[in-house]
Amino acid sequence: MPVGINGVDKQSVGINGVQVKQTLNAANETVSKGVYDATTLSTVDADLATANIKNGITIFGKVGSADVQDISDATAVEAEVLNPETFYAVGGGIRTGTMPTVALAPGSSAYPAGYHAGDGGGLPAIDADLATGNIKNGITIFNIAGSVDVRDVSDANALVGEVKTGSTFYAVGGARKTGSGTQTLNPANENVPAGYYAATTLSAVDAQLAVGNIKSGINIFGFVGAATVQEIGAADAAVTDVKNPRTFFSVTGAIKTGTMPTVALDPVLNEYPAGYHAGAASLTAVDAHLVVGNIKDGVQIFGVTGTLVEGTDISDANAAVGDVKTGQTFYSVAEPRKTGNMPTVAIVAANDNYPAGYHVGNVGGLEAIDADLAVENIKNGVTIFGKEGTLVGLDYAISEGWLDILAASVADFQANPGTGTPANPERINDNNTGLSTQASLAKYIEVDYGKNVLIYRWRQYGNINHNGDGFFKIQYWDLLLGAYVDWVTDIPIRVTADWSILSSVSKKLTSKVKYITTVADTAFSANFVNEMEIIF
Numbered sequence: 001m002p003v004g005i006n007g008v009d010k011q012s013v014g015i016n017g018v019q020v021k022q023t024l025n026a027a028n029e030t031v032s033k034g035v036y037d038a039t040t041l042s043t044v045d046a047d048l049a050t051a052n053i054k055n056g057i058t059i060f061g062k063v064g065s066a067d068v069q070d071i072s073d074a075t076a077v078e079a080e081v082l083n084p085e086t087f088y089a090v091g092g093g094i095r096t097g098t099m100p101t102v103a104l105a106p107g108s109s110a111y112p113a114g115y116h117a118g119d120g121g122g123l124p125a126i127d128a129d130l131a132t133g134n135i136k137n138g139i140t141i142f143n144i145a146g147s148v149d150v151r152d153v154s155d156a157n158a159l160v161g162e163v164k165t166g167s168t169f170y171a172v173g174g175a176r177k178t179g180s181g182t183q184t185l186n187p188a189n190e191n192v193p194a195g196y197y198a199a200t201t202l203s204a205v206d207a208q209l210a211v212g213n214i215k216s217g218i219n220i221f222g223f224v225g226a227a228t229v230q231e232i233g234a235a236d237a238a239v240t241d242v243k244n245p246r247t248f249f250s251v252t253g254a255i256k257t258g259t260m261p262t263v264a265l266d267p268v269l270n271e272y273p274a275g276y277h278a279g280a281a282s283l284t285a286v287d288a289h290l291v292v293g294n295i296k297d298g299v300q301i302f303g304v305t306g307t308l309v310e311g312t313d314i315s316d317a318n319a320a321v322g323d324v325k326t327g328q329t330f331y332s333v334a335e336p337r338k339t340g341n342m343p344t345v346a347i348v349a350a351n352d353n354y355p356a357g358y359h360v361g362n363v364g365g366l367e368a369i370d371a372d373l374a375v376e377n378i379k380n381g382v383t384i385f386g387k388e389g390t391l392v393g394l395d396y397a398i399s400e401g402w403l404d405i406l407a408a409s410v411a412d413f414q415a416n417p418g419t420g421t422p423a424n425p426e427r428i429n430d431n432n433t434g435l436s437t438q439a440s441l442a443k444y445i446e447v448d449y450g451k452n453v454l455i456y457r458w459r460q461y462g463n464i465n466h467n468g469d470g471f472f473k474i475q476y477w478d479l480l481l482g483a484y485v486d487w488v489t490d491i492p493i494r495v496t497a498d499w500s501i502l503s504s505v506s507k508k509l510t511s512k513v514k515y516i517t518t519v520a521d522t523a524f525s526a527n528f529v530n531e532m533e534i535i536f
Contacts, residue, residue, distance in 0.1 A: 082115045164196040243276045298336065305336075325358050394480065398454070398507045406509065407536030408453035420445035420515075428515060428529050433461045433497075438526040439472075439517045445529065448512040452479065455487075455510060456536045457502040462494025463528035470521030474534065476510040484514055493527050502533075 022034030026045035041060050042048040053064035074089040081087050081097025088094060102114035106127035119125045123142050135146035156171035163169050163179025170176055183195035187206035202221050203209040214225035235250035239259045246258045263275035267287035284290040284304065292306055299306045317332035324340025332338065345357035349370035366385050367373040378389025380396060397403050417426035424437040425445040439445065458474060473489040488505055513534050517527050 161195070394509060398509060403454050403509060404536070406452060406454040408449060408455050408534070410533055410535055412449050412451075412453055413447060413533055413535055416448050416450055418445045418447045422526075422529075428532050431531070433531045436463055436528040436530040438524060439515070439529055440526040441517055441520040443517050443526075445515045446512060447514075447534070449510075452509060452511050454507055454536050455505075455513065455534055456507045457504050458488065458532065458534045459500045459502045460491075460494055460529075461499050461531040462496045463530055464495065464497050465523055465528055466493050466495045466521050467523040468493065468495040468521070469519070470517070470527040471519040472515060472517050472527060475514040475516065476508045477512045477514075479509060479511065487513070490518070493521055497530075502535075507536075 019035065022032050022036050024031065024036070024039075024041070024044045026047075042062065048060060048062055050062055050065045051068065053059050053062055054068050054070055055064045055066050057064040069088075071088045071092075072090055074087075076087060076089045078095055078098045080099060081095070082099045082101065083097050085097045086094050087097065100114040101117065102112040103116060104111065104123070104126050106129070124130045124144065130142060130144055132144055132147045133150065135141055135144060136150050136152055137146045137148050139146040151170070153170040153174070154172055156169075158169060158171045160177050160179055161181045163177070163181050165180050165182035167179045168176050169179065179196070181195045183193050183197055185192065185197070185202070185205045187208075203223070209221060209223060211223050211226045212229065214220050214223055215229050216225045216227045218225045237250045239256055241258070241260065243260045243262065244258050247255050250256065261275040262278065263273040264277055265272065265283075265286050267289075280286050290301065290304055292304055297306050319332045321338050321341045323342060324338070325342050326340055326344065328340045329337055343357040344360065345355040346359060347354060347366070347369055349372070362368045367387070373385060373387055375387050375390045378384050378387055380389050382389045414429045414431055417430065418428040419425050420439075421443045422437045422439045422445065424435070427435045427437045428445045429447055437445070455476065470493040472491050472493065474487045474491070475484040476487045477483075478485045487508060488503075494500055515529065515532065521527050
């Protein structure tokens with residue numbers, strides 16, 4: 001207890017040398033002013049424990065237990081909890097559930113109240129008859145759809161005599177029935193009784209149903225009568241009307257043999273006998289003198305129009321109107337006088353066309369038509385229409401050495417710093433083998449000579465940092481095409497720090513060249529370009 005001195009409360013005052021201290025009381029929450037020995041609140045009050053504190057509440061560091069709950073909002077009663085499980089709800093004390101354990105039974109549609117343990121197999125596991133095959137088509141019971149094979153047959157009215165023999169079916173009346181209604185055709189008559197018929201063909205039933213037994217032009221069940229089967233009642237030919245010894249049918253039916261003789265024209269006679277004539281390709285084939293050259297011009301005998309003019313035989317003339325100059329007239333075989341329609345045409349300098357027709361010509365020759373047909377315009381050694389060319393081409397001049405005076409030197413190659421896509425492209429021709437640029441895939445360096453030069457050889461300075469699997473190519477500017485053209489391709493990069501030999505290629509007249517990386521070396525994903533020379 002505190003000690004009062006002269007009516008004033010003095011804490012930590014010793015009485016007879018002993019300090020007076022305060023203590024906590026588990027019976028209440030009061031903390032009096034004063035000095036206390038070190039302790040814990042749960043030591044003072046053992047009920048300050050997790051098991052005594054509501055879930056979700058923390059008192060002086062003690063977290064409430066999940067098993068201690070506020071049951072004031074729990075509303076369950078005994079009938080709603082499975083027997084014999086216990087529980088707490090509003091009203092306090094522990095209670096015991098009275099909810100019975102029940103189950104569905106396959107023999108009953110009863111659905112009792114209570115706890116159902118359920119079944120992982122669903123309702124069909126309880127009653128196996130709950131299956132698609134037992135439910136009418138179009139009906140779904142507890143998510144089991146009825147089978148297309150389960151039908152309400154009350155509206156089916158087929159009788160056994162109306163169904164194929166041996167086939168079973170259901171119709172009104174319930175029990176399965178067997179059909180007896182199969183019919184067959186009888187080849188002895190045309191009757192078709194009502195009923196079911198197996199698939200067949202009418203000709204299989206009656207073999208006499210065939211084209212050879214049906215009159216021509218008549219179609220019986222898809223069989224069109226043969227041309228050889230005819231109605232002969234209207235045929236009136238006599239034996240003298242039919243070529244001997246051909247047979248035939250006509251009125252009266254029996255087969256007959258013709259007696260008409262076979263005859264022919266005779267080129268030495270003017271006779272036309274009665275009978276069968278085998279004929280020929282033409283009357284001219286019988287009498288070879290029946291031709292245009294033997295008949296007077298303008299006269300037609302048996303379709304052959306004569307062309308004989310004033311006694312002149314023109315039968316061996318074969319010119320057509322397109323073979324004779326326009327406006328000119330002429331005679332030729334099998335025709336009266338004709339007028340030519342051959343067009344007058346000409347060669348022109350504008351194109352290389354050589355049209356068909358009459359050409360007036362030109363005494364000055366082809367060069368009079370196209371003045372550019374001259375020896376100075378034709379390549380040396382080539383002859384065009386008698387003109388042997390004297391024109392010397394660039395390739396010829398190079399091959400003859402006439403342009404060697406334009407030979408590119410090292411100084412020419414180094415005259416202008418290289419330009420291009422990698423950093424420091426000028427190092428390709430700066431005359432310093434110790435410095436390099438790195439050209440990755442498709443990067444290029446261009447060197448412009450500043451004038452037209454003749455190139456013939458090249459070399460490269462290598463780099464020890466290479467793995468040796470990179471490649472590049474050299475292109476030159478084609479002065480005639482106005483574009484870059486490959487000069488040397490698939491060149492492997494050099495892996496030693498020294499010059500390669502000067503390699504000779506075809507001589508080219510150019511004004512600039514280009515280095516292009518075609519395969520980047522794997523060491524640095526780029527090719528080191530220390531120095532190059534592309535010269536003559």
